[in-house]
Amino acid sequence: MTPHRISALIGAILLTMIPTIAQAYSGPGVGLGAIGVVLGIVGSVFLMTVSLIWYPVKRMVRGLRRGPAAPSRRRDSNV
């Protein structure tokens, strides 16, 4: 742990000891809603990662394992 991180951690701990009202209360409805929104955004980023990275990489690895083959021709391509 670097000295910067240690001092930041100590500062954060000291901040929690200040006995004033945080005025950061959110009710259960808003809290759950905010958690739902955050989970939705994280889930959509995960799905986007899966669709943009995982499946193309999988396809590429599969293609490499098959070895240098003839360029694939799609049956439905009309170009």
Next chain:
Amino acid sequence: MTGALAPIALLLGAIVAAGELARRLRIIPRFATLADLGRRAGDILVRRGVSDHLKERATRILAGRMMASSLGAGAVLALVIAPVVLLLLLDGTLPLGVRAAFFDWQARLLILFVSLIYVLARWRIGRRRLQPR
């Protein structure tokens, strides 16, 4: 007991406005749609017998829909809580006594009871309107 009733009335008004906004903007169906999209995405990811190409396309489409749905739900949530937040912010510049009422347990209890009565009455009225004539 709770000091002046004006801050409590203001808070109640803001809470009623937030409730009406939640009804009008249909916040709960939005979150239900978001949960449904997540369930569908999970189903697609674990489904067997579907080509990777189709899964890739489906997850891409679902990711876009999920992002749009999440941002929409977040925006609606922010709009719904806006009256209460604005009132509390306004109390920072003008001393209305709303924050004091917000943190006074007796005032809170009063607000809780009146809000519950309002919600129950509103729910009954909403149900009556939904019934066929």
